[in-house]
Amino acid sequence: MIYFDNAATTGYKPPEVIQAVNYALTHLSANPGRSAHRQAIEGSLKMAETREKIAKLVGCPNPDNVVFSLNCTTALNQAILGSITRGCHIISSLSEHNSVLRPLFELKRRGIAEVSFLVPDKENKISPLDVQREIKRNTRMVVLGHISNVTGAEQEIEEIGKITKNNKLIFIVDGAQSVGYADVNMEKQNIDLLAFPAHKGLHGIMGLGCLCFKDEAKPTPILYGGTGTDSHLLTQPTTSPECFESGTQNLPAILGLNAAIDWYEKTKNSNAEKRKELAKMLYDGLHTLKKVTVLSCPNFKSGIVSFKIEGIDSMTAADILAEKYEIAVRSGLHCAPLIHKHLGTDKEGLVRASVSAENNRNEVITFLRAIKEISE
Amino acid sequence: MIYFDNAATTGYKPPEVIQAVNYALTHLSANPGRSAHRQAIEGSLKMAETREKIAKLVGCPNPDNVVFSLNCTTALNQAILGSITRGCHIISSLSEHNSVLRPLFELKRRGIAEVSFLVPDKENKISPLDVQREIKRNTRMVVLGHISNVTGAEQEIEEIGKITKNNKLIFIVDGAQSVGYADVNMEKQNIDLLAFPAHKGLHGIMGLGCLCFKDEAKPTPILYGGTGTDSHLLTQPTTSPECFESGTQNLPAILGLNAAIDWYEKTKNSNAEKRKELAKMLYDGLHTLKKVTVLSCPNFKSGIVSFKIEGIDSMTAADILAEKYEIAVRSGLHCAPLIHKHLGTDKEGLVRASVSAENNRNEVITFLRAIKEISE
Numbered sequence: 001m002i003y004f005d006n007a008a009t010t011g012y013k014p015p016e017v018i019q020a021v022n023y024a025l026t027h028l029s030a031n032p033g034r035s036a037h038r039q040a041i042e043g044s045l046k047m048a049e050t051r052e053k054i055a056k057l058v059g060c061p062n063p064d065n066v067v068f069s070l071n072c073t074t075a076l077n078q079a080i081l082g083s084i085t086r087g088c089h090i091i092s093s094l095s096e097h098n099s100v101l102r103p104l105f106e107l108k109r110r111g112i113a114e115v116s117f118l119v120p121d122k123e124n125k126i127s128p129l130d131v132q133r134e135i136k137r138n139t140r141m142v143v144l145g146h147i148s149n150v151t152g153a154e155q156e157i158e159e160i161g162k163i164t165k166n167n168k169l170i171f172i173v174d175g176a177q178s179v180g181y182a183d184v185n186m187e188k189q190n191i192d193l194l195a196f197p198a199h200k201g202l203h204g205i206m207g208l209g210c211l212c213f214k215d216e217a218k219p220t221p222i223l224y225g226g227t228g229t230d231s232h233l234l235t236q237p238t239t240s241p242e243c244f245e246s247g248t249q250n251l252p253a254i255l256g257l258n259a260a261i262d263w264y265e266k267t268k269n270s271n272a273e274k275r276k277e278l279a280k281m282l283y284d285g286l287h288t289l290k291k292v293t294v295l296s297c298p299n300f301k302s303g304i305v306s307f308k309i310e311g312i313d314s315m316t317a318a319d320i321l322a323e324k325y326e327i328a329v330r331s332g333l334h335c336a337p338l339i340h341k342h343l344g345t346d347k348e349g350l351v352r353a354s355v356s357a358e359n360n361r362n363e364v365i366t367f368l369r370a371i372k373e374i375s376e
Numbered sequence: 377m378i379y380f381d382n383a384a385t386t387g388y389k390p391p392e393v394i395q396a397v398n399y400a401l402t403h404l405s406a407n408p409g410r411s412a413h414r415q416a417i418e419g420s421l422k423m424a425e426t427r428e429k430i431a432k433l434v435g436c437p438n439p440d441n442v443v444f445s446l447n448c449t450t451a452l453n454q455a456i457l458g459s460i461t462r463g464c465h466i467i468s469s470l471s472e473h474n475s476v477l478r479p480l481f482e483l484k485r486r487g488i489a490e491v492s493f494l495v496p497d498k499e500n501k502i503s504p505l506d507v508q509r510e511i512k513r514n515t516r517m518v519v520l521g522h523i524s525n526v527t528g529a530e531q532e533i534e535e536i537g538k539i540t541k542n543n544k545l546i547f548i549v550d551g552a553q554s555v556g557y558a559d560v561n562m563e564k565q566n567i568d569l570l571a572f573p574a575h576k577g578l579h580g581i582m583g584l585g586c587l588c589f590k591d592e593a594k595p596t597p598i599l600y601g602g603t604g605t606d607s608h609l610l611t612q613p614t615t616s617p618e619c620f621e622s623g624t625q626n627l628p629a630i631l632g633l634n635a636a637i638d639w640y641e642k643t644k645n646s647n648a649e650k651r652k653e654l655a656k657m658l659y660d661g662l663h664t665l666k667k668v669t670v671l672s673c674p675n676f677k678s679g680i681v682s683f684k685i686e687g688i689d690s691m692t693a694a695d696i697l698a699e700k701y702e703i704a705v706r707s708g709l710h711c712a713p714l715i716h717k718h719l720g721t722d723k724e725g726l727v728r729a730s731v732s733a734e735n736n737r738n739e740v741i742t743f744l745r746a747i748k749e750i751s752e
Contacts, residue, residue: 001414003405008416009624011405018401021628025394025581029379029387030704036694037704038377040384070446070583073601073623098607099623102600105610199624205401207446207583207626222598224478225449226711231474232722234481234713247449247475248385248575250583250626252397318412328406328413335602337610346608 002327002363007149007177007304007354009199009206011328020259021205024252031248033228043251050258051241057261058175058194059185060212067211067244068254072176073099075195075211078244079172080104080143082219083193084113088140091169093118093126094338095148095155100174101338104143113140117338124153124297124339128160135163141170146178150336150350151343152296152304154182161190170217176200180264181272181302192217198253201302204260208253211244221246271357276300278355278364285368291375295343295350303355309375314349317374321351325370329353378703378739383525383553383680383730385575385582387704396635397581400628407624409604419627426634427617433637434551434570435561436588443587443620444630448552449475451571451587454620455548456480456519458595459569460489464516467545469494469502470714471524471531476550477714480519489516493714500529500673500715504536511539517546522554526712526726527719528672528680530558537566546593552576556640557648557678568593574629577678580636584629587620597622647733652676654731654740661744667751671719671726679731685751690725693750697727701746705729 003011024043032043048063055063069075080103084090092104094117107113118130131142142164147154157173164171172193175184179194180201186194193213198204213219221236225246230237237243279300286292291310309317318331332349333340340346353367379387400419408419424439431439445451456479460466468480470493483489494506507518518540523530533549540547548569551560555570556577562570569589574580589595597612601622606613613619655676662668667686685693694707708725709716716722729743 003415005406005411005413005416008407008410009405013401013405018398021401022394022398025389025397029385029389030381031384031582034384035381035704035706036691037381037698038702039379039704040381070450070626071623074446074599077599077601077622098600098602098610101610102602102612102622106600106612109611197624205628206407206624207629209623223450223453224474224482225453226474226478228711231709231711232713234474234477235485236478236482246453246478247447247585248573248582250446250629252581252628253583253626315412322413326414328411328415330411333607335604335607337608 002366004353004355004359004367005328005330006356007200007302007352008330010201010203010356012203012356012358013205014203014260014263016259016263017204017256020255021252024255028251032251046255046258050254053258053261054210054212058179058212059187061187062215064240065213065215065218067241068249069209069211070207071209072195072197073209075209076100076174077103078211078222079193079195079219081222083141083170083172085140086112087138088113089136089138090115091118091131091134091139091142092116093120093144094342095120095124095126095153096145096336096338097149097174097176098335099176100143100145119342120153124148124151126155128156128163131160132163135167139169141172143172145174145176146184147182147302148339149177149304150306150334150339150352152299152302154299154301157191158189165190177302186212186214193219198257198260202257202260202264204257205253207250208257272301274357275303275355278359278361279303279305281361281364282353282355282367285364286371289372289375292371295345304352306350306352308345308348308350309371312374314351317351320374321370327367327370378742380729380731380735380743381704381706382732383576383678383728384706386577386579386732388579388732388734389581390579390636390639392635392639393580393632396631397628400631404627408627422634423630426630429634429637430586430588434555434588435563437563438591440616441589441591441594443617444625445585445587446583447585448571448573449585451585452476452550453479454587454598455569455571455595457598459517459546459548461516462488463514464489465512465514466491467494467507467510467515467518468492469496469520470718471496471500471502471529472521472712472714473525473550473552474711475552476519476521495718496529500524500527502531504532504539507536508539511543515545517548519548521550521552522560523558523678524715525553525680526682526710526715526728528675528678530675530677533567534565541566553678562588562590569595574633574636578633578636578640580633581629583626584633648677650733651679651731654735654737655679655681657737657740658729658731658743661740662747665748665751668747671721680728682726682728684721684724684726685747688750690727693727696750697746703743703746
């Protein structure tokens with residue numbers, strides 16, 4: 001099978017990651033932070049080490065503000081719902097994934113917040129000037145995806161970060177498609193809260209998301225329970241990371257991410273090169289096909305190329321690719337309805353091919369041949 | 377090492393479980409329910425099969441109402457916060473874990489709900505009569521742990537279920553220490569919502585909790601995001617299980633639980649026997665030691681035996697056990713502060729030894745000898 005669905009979950013998991021997960025499964029059954037015996041202590045130390053590595057990776061000033069959750073969506077819920085005040089105004093965009101849109105629309109529906117959705121320009125980018133213009137007296141935060149999961153467009157996070165900083169707004173960044181692919185640095189880019197998953201660009205495993213935040217942007221916990229600390233307290237503790245990590249955490253996936261970050265640091269330059277080469281080859285190749293329209297940007301960092309085929313809706317195209325050619329892509333709306341409406345593709349959707357550095361040129365050639373056949 | 381901390385996380389993970397997790401890691405990298413290619417479809421089918429097995433295991437009438445989360449705590453948050461109405465009254469007990477207490481105290485603190493905490497009797501049980509007596513005009517639900525993680529006491533769930541049913545109350549059961557150990561059947565026991573983890577009595581892995589509910593007790597989602605379904609909707613979908621499972625789910629742990637349930641069904645009778653034998657041996661042995669007071673109940677289903685040693689606080693005792701004897705137990709308050717206050721052990725805590733069927737008699741003998749030495 002040719003796996004071109006890496007934007008959903010990267011297909012390749014480095015052996016080091018699998019080994020680390022298995023070490024946790026066979027040697028660290030105990031709950032970290034809950035007991036004082038060897039296994040529990042080793043688990044706690046590994047969690048702390050992983051926080052340190054993540055903090056370094058994304059420029060989070062305080063490793064204790066690296067908190068784990070089930071996935072990037074939960075981390076975004078914690079960031080957004082934990083940072084609002086009643087009656088506040090939020091700036092976001094049409095490019096967002098439902099992991100951002102649905103919490104925002106829930107706040108709108110409940111009358112808690114008003115939300116402005118900025119319209120991307122021709123290059124699918126949000127203009128920093130538009131962000132500046134949209135700021136109102138009650139604006140509290142800006143919530144933006146760094147790289148679109150549909151168009152691959154990369155937002156000018158650093159420019160927008162300057163604006164949020166100058167206006168004392170909270171800047172929440174959805175790094176689902178950028179961490180592991182693009183430069184993400186909370187300090188340099190003035191990001192206050194950053195959410196991302198383990199299983200995409202970093203090649204960790206499913207079941208783990210991270211939220212990193214600056215001390216001054218610490219949100220309020222949205223889930224409550226045992227933290228292994230301050231057990232006498234009937235209210236949720238206030239110390240990070242514990243207050244955001246109620247109940248037993250996903251230790252195997254945390255150890256997997258720890259190993260994944262080491263692998264990422266060793267391979268990032270060559271992998272970025274290879275991913276870019278394959279995505280560009282895909283992009284250029286699709287442009288030569290008459291009945292194919294590419295709607296994604298020539299930003300190949302995250303390996304995303306989205307397109308439509310004249311007369312064939314995206315679901316049908318993906319089904320043919322899967323059944324006839326054994327090629328895995330994603331079709332439909334990619335959980336990002338507003339950008340499809342904006343692009344005029346909300347009826348038929350788009351085919352999204354997303355490559356990783358572990359794909360190869362032959363796979364791209366096979367894919368292009370398949371799309372040529374399907375389109376003709 | 378002698379691992380007597382099974383009530384936190386069971387130390388033994390069956391080879392079938394490890395294999396199933398590894399199959400997911402190496403063969404099912406794609407997101408279930410998100411794409412239409414082979415890997416994604418296989419993942420979806422495996423998830424559906426796991427829901428079926430869980431529904432059968434706990435008597436949940438509708439497998440689509442078996443929903444996954446990070447852990448039992450998140451499942452309990454979803455159950456409690458998703459079932460409240462403003463101004464309602466909730467009946468709970470002093471026996472509860474912080475996974476129940478902290479969501480309830482948060483509701484109290486915000487003035488959303490009032491909560492009565494029933495006092496356990498001498499056998500650490502909540503009297504069904506007390507539940508009946510506590511019902512008021514605005515009582516909406518009863519939230520109870522089935523088996524206490526401190527005393528091992530088992531509540532009369534079926535009797536209490538009759539009362540909640542007759543009074544049209546929602547009955548939420550925390551099955552953290554009972555699923556895999558005691559009879560749990562939502563239909564027979566009139567449980568409306570049941571939460572439990574994969575990594576305790578069922579011997580699955582960390583990072584997975586389940587919430588099962590009856591159609592008529594469907595809660596409101598508390599987290600929002602992409603579900604792979606109804607992607608055009610800006611509001612959270614309403615169809616279960618999707619509406620409760622925003623973002624990428626922990627597929628490796630779900631496959632692990634699938635295999636764990638098969639293993640459980642094959643081994644449950646002999647394992648229950650063995651666990652009971654070991655826990656009873658522990659309980660009886662500790663009773664012969666002069667300076668030791670056992671405070672847990674002679675209910676050995678979940679393998680919990682909690683005790684204090686005259687003149688030594690529980691943390692110190694656990695440290696000596698870990699360092700000198702390489703024995704893992706849990707000390708302190710076990711995230712259940714009110715029951716410790718009730719027992720008068722909120723200062724020094726208790727030592728909790730919790731055995732599983734994979735422990736053996738020699739380990740119990742070594743443990744008893746160690747406690748004898750420490751106490752003298």
